[in-house]
Amino acid sequence: MFSLATLLYLSALLFSIGTYGVLARRNILVVLMSLELMLNAVNIAIVSFGRAHALTAFSGEHGGQIFTLMVLAVAAAEAAIGLSLLLVIWRRWKSIDLRQLCRLNG
């Protein structure tokens, strides 16, 4: 049960749930949270592949974990920038509804 394939199926499931959240929701906050969800789903896949290849990988014993740590840092930067963009949008239009942000729509 606790096998590589199970972990990859779990990762795929969480990724699709995140995709649903990004596509279906109109609240920017929830869309950003769904993005974090998708990043975490990919992290599970990376760490489980890294564990399965721990002794044979070219990048060393902890290659997958180090990659995931970098993804964590990117996610932190993305959250900071995304949330400050959200604050600017809120100040300007008093709304965090994605439908209000279609001004480039011809």
Next chain:
Amino acid sequence: MEHLFFGLAAVVATVSSLLVVTRRNPIYSALFLIVMLAAVAVIFMLLDAVFLGFMQLLVYAGAIMVLYLFVIMLINPREGDLTDEGGATERAFAAGVALLIFSLLSFAISHSQQVERLDSAGSIPAMAAVPDSHGSVAAFGLELFHNHLLVFELTSVLILVGIIGAVHLAMRRRSTPRPPSTVEDGQVTVDV
């Protein structure tokens, strides 16, 4: 025992991520996202990535989610301000795309010869016996600073750029209107 904990963490992660994308109030979404991140941290620790699991808890469930909750409380949406969510067509479209992605990924996983070959060695704990130090702070740090130093430094630059960008974007501009355009040397300068 590991199988039991893995099953529990997987179920908790799936259910709470479903709740994240379906709750109407973003506060509930954020709180369920914390539960989901903790479950993912448990999965990391079961995969012998103990240090990474703690980093997940510290950075994600600690720092990033506090940022989210802080922003939610800062903009303080009232019940009437909550965006009404999309209609049935939008949801059906999104669910269809998500289902398509899931079925494609499942097809790829179930037909991958590499996954099959790795899985034939048994479950993850039995697969490749790693040394006891695997995933510990010492072993992880040694490898990070020996083999991946450049990536580490580049990440710190990225974080710095993120900080500067966030401060610049979130800085409150002057609320008073700027003085009208001034005429200098016959040229009209226009503030934009």
